Every structure is written in C-alpha cells, then in structure tokens.
Amino acid sequence: VYAQDLGFIAIGAPDGLEGFNVVIGGGMGRTDQAPHTYPRLASLIGFVPVERVVACSDAVMAVQRDYGDRKDRLHARFKYTIDDKGLDWIKAEIEKSMGAAFEEARPFEFTTNGDSFGWNTTLDGRRHRTVFVQSGRLTPRLLDAFRDVARVHRGTFRLTPNQNLVIAGVEEGEKEGIESLLHAHGLSEEGISTLRKNAIACVALPTCGLAMAESERYLPELLTKIEEIVARHGLGDEAITIRTSGCPNGCSRPYIAEIALTGRAPGKYNLYLGGGFHGERLNRMIRENVAEPAILEVLDDAIGRYAREREPGERFGDFCIRAGIVREVTEGRFFND
Ligand code: SF4
CATH class of the missing domain: 3.30.413.10 (Sulfite Reductase Hemoprotein, domain 1)
Structure with missing residues (x-):
C-alpha cells in the first residue's frame, strides 16, 4: 500500500467497516543515471469514512491534474509533486477539493505480509483457496488446473498483488471437489519455502x-x-x-x-x-x-x-x-x- 500513488488502509469497526486511513505519494519508478528520480513511500495524511472515499480519490487526482509536472516525464509522478509543494500544502488542497477535512488517522498495525495460502473463510462464511503461482507465471500445468476448476467453480477468480490466484467464493459443499482437482494436477504449497x-x-x-x-x-x-x-x-x-x-x-x-x-x-x-x-x-x-x-x-x-x-x-x-x-x-x- 505504501508503493501506490493513493492507498487505502481499511479500518474495521465491530459492526463492519469504519473507513480508511489514506496514504498518498508512493511510487517505485526511478532512472539509474538520474539522481533526481527516486522511489518514495506513501505518506499517511488522515482518515476518511466509507462514504467519502470516492470524493477523496477524486480530489487526490484533481490535485495531481492541476499541479503535476506535464513537461518532464521523469518528474511527472504525484510523489514529486508532493515533495516539491510540501505534504501539508497538498493535503490542504485535497481537503479543499474534497470539501471536507481529513479526520485523524486511526491507529493500525500490519501483522502479516504476503498472501495467506490454502483455504480461508471470510466473515460472510464463504471459502477462498489461495494458490501459489511462482513469479506470476501461468505454466501449462497451472492453466490446465485452473481450466478444470473453472468448469465447476461458481464463484470468481482473483489475482493478488503478490502474483498469486484466489479461487474465491466457494460454497462449503464444493470445497473438497476443488481441492481434489488441484491435487490431481499436483498443485500444493507443501514444501515450498x-x-x-x-x-x-x-x-x-x-x-x-x-x-x-x-x-x-x-x-x-x-x-x-x-x-x-x-x-x-x-x-x-x-x-x-x-x-x-x-x-x-x-x-x-x-x-x-x-x-x-x-x-x-x-x-x-x-x-x-x-x-x-x-x-x-x-x-x-x-x-x-x-x-x-x-x-x-x-x-x-x-x-x-x-x-x-x-x-x-x-x-x-x-x-x-x-x-x-x-x-x-x-x-x-x-x-x-
Ligand atoms: S516489467 Fe520489469 S523490466 Fe518491464 S518496466 Fe517493469 S520493472 Fe522494468
């Protein structure tokens, strides 16, 4: 989330989702022989409730549209606009465009990184199977396995930002059949470091x-x-x-x-x-x-x-x-x- 121009960190509430902490100005791209280019981590600027998240996104994009560098491609990213203008100034412009102030960021902590492989259950009771895809490369074996799963699976497939695949929304009664198909194609995370x-x-x-x-x-x-x-x-x-x-x-x-x-x-x-x-x-x-x-x-x-x-x-x-x-x-x- 710190690598993105605009990132949202979900903040839960006892009865669902309270809203999002907002981070801006992340970006990875740089050029080897151009020391004025650099990667940057996104900065935390506050919290927005769920109903304001679209307006917030709109405002962030409007600020980059209005103040981003259109002349020098190496300097065109939002991260440079933020460092040039100052984070407080950019935040104030976003608030002006959004028509509301950010609330104070909620406390949070990341306790894991990467994907949770195998079967997981979400709060709605549905099951999801995360399958390891090395370097995101779909080998013939993986393609065959996913084709066979797709023939019986009634949920969705999701690609993760860590290059793996989630067979999502599996009904309890279909879990075993899907696992057997993966097994038949030799797919398992066992023994992978x-x-x-x-x-x-x-x-x-x-x-x-x-x-x-x-x-x-x-x-x-x-x-x-x-x-x-x-x-x-x-x-x-x-x-x-x-x-x-x-x-x-x-x-x-x-x-x-x-x-x-x-x-x-x-x-x-x-x-x-x-x-x-x-x-x-x-x-x-x-x-x-x-x-x-x-x-x-x-x-x-x-x-x-x-x-x-x-x-x-x-x-x-x-x-x-x-x-x-x-x-x-x-x-x-x-x-x-
Ligand atoms: S995919 Fe890899 S090689 Fe291509 S632009 Fe991105 S970092 Fe460079």
Whole structure:
C-alpha cells in the first residue's frame, strides 16, 4: 500500500467497516543515471469514512491534474509533486477539493505480509483457496488446473498483488471437489519455502520492451541459491521479502523489499538491502551493476551475520540497518545519497 500513488488502509469497526486511513505519494519508478528520480513511500495524511472515499480519490487526482509536472516525464509522478509543494500544502488542497477535512488517522498495525495460502473463510462464511503461482507465471500445468476448476467453480477468480490466484467464493459443499482437482494436477504449497512464497518478480524479458535483464524467469533459480545460503547458516523457514525487476522502473515493488535486484544489463543487477518487511521502509543499494557471484557473496555475508547476531524476532531488513550493513533511507528523496 505504501508503493501506490493513493492507498487505502481499511479500518474495521465491530459492526463492519469504519473507513480508511489514506496514504498518498508512493511510487517505485526511478532512472539509474538520474539522481533526481527516486522511489518514495506513501505518506499517511488522515482518515476518511466509507462514504467519502470516492470524493477523496477524486480530489487526490484533481490535485495531481492541476499541479503535476506535464513537461518532464521523469518528474511527472504525484510523489514529486508532493515533495516539491510540501505534504501539508497538498493535503490542504485535497481537503479543499474534497470539501471536507481529513479526520485523524486511526491507529493500525500490519501483522502479516504476503498472501495467506490454502483455504480461508471470510466473515460472510464463504471459502477462498489461495494458490501459489511462482513469479506470476501461468505454466501449462497451472492453466490446465485452473481450466478444470473453472468448469465447476461458481464463484470468481482473483489475482493478488503478490502474483498469486484466489479461487474465491466457494460454497462449503464444493470445497473438497476443488481441492481434489488441484491435487490431481499436483498443485500444493507443501514444501515450498516461505522465502519463495513471498518473492515477487516483474515480467521483464522476453515480454517487456524496457527490460535490461531477466527477472521472472531468473527468480526461481536465484531463490534456490538463496535457500541454500539460508539453510547453510542454520536459519529455519525464514520470511524474507525478495523481489527482482528487469529495470529500475521497479514493477515488482523492489525498493521496499528486504533483498532486491534491479536489472542493468543481461546478467547484471543493482543489489539492495534493508527494506522493511511490511513495505514500511525503503531499501538502499549496496552493490551496483554486479553479476550473480558478487550478489551471492554479499547475501552470504549478510545472512550469515543475521543468523549469528540477530535479536529475537528481528527481521532481516531491520537487522541490515542495525548492523550497519546499509544506511537507513528515511525518505525517498535521500534514496540516492
Ligand atoms: S520493472 Fe520489469 S516489467 Fe517493469 S518496466 Fe522494468 S523490466 Fe518491464
């Protein structure tokens, strides 16, 4: 949610949904040789009740329409408008356009990241099955399985922002049949590491014309090597966010991952460490334009130190900051410092 121009954090009430905390000005895209471009985390500006959420969205877009940079494409995103004009000024303009003030943001806490695999039940009693789709690539086996499920499923299919698929709205009586179909096609999350389940890659080569390096076709083998490092250092099934993008545009949201690669040339990447597990902190580049051996060497060292020196419950990204492996990025505009 911190990677979006406009994000809503749902705030529940005992009898349903109270409204949303609103975050604005997130964005991942940057350009390697242009230090005035940078990723930015969205800023929390307040709370709106449910009935004002459309007016709020409209107002945010109107402010960017009126004050966004139309001349310099590298500077056109809302995140730069906010940093140029100031968050308070932008917030006041949004309130003027919305015709109401933001209420004070409600307290909240993120306790998980990624998708909840397997079967889940929502408050309305319906069942939903989240299926792991590695790097979002629909292999022939997955396509066959989803086709067979679609023939009997009366609910919907949903794609998640983490590249997986939810077979949604399953009646209790149909759950077993759907699970058997998935099983018949050999689909199961059993034995897949948490590291792998949390990883995201952009499409890159051969689909994206902007790609400078492999991403979704490379991530599975990179993960196998990182899993080996993690196991060698005696860490269990650790949850560490890992993301790869084929270029600095960052479609896989790499700059908020604990470990990230962005492509520079075939086989060459920038390596970043120190993002927040929940996407609440940007990471920082530790190696520029390097090949896999150099990447694995840095990861081996950092993960080894993490295994030996971490505090109870400490996340890998937090450890990288505390141990001084990378300096913390406190704001997007300091990303390139
Ligand atoms: S990040 Fe990936 S998908 Fe996005 S533009 Fe770059 S190569 Fe293409």
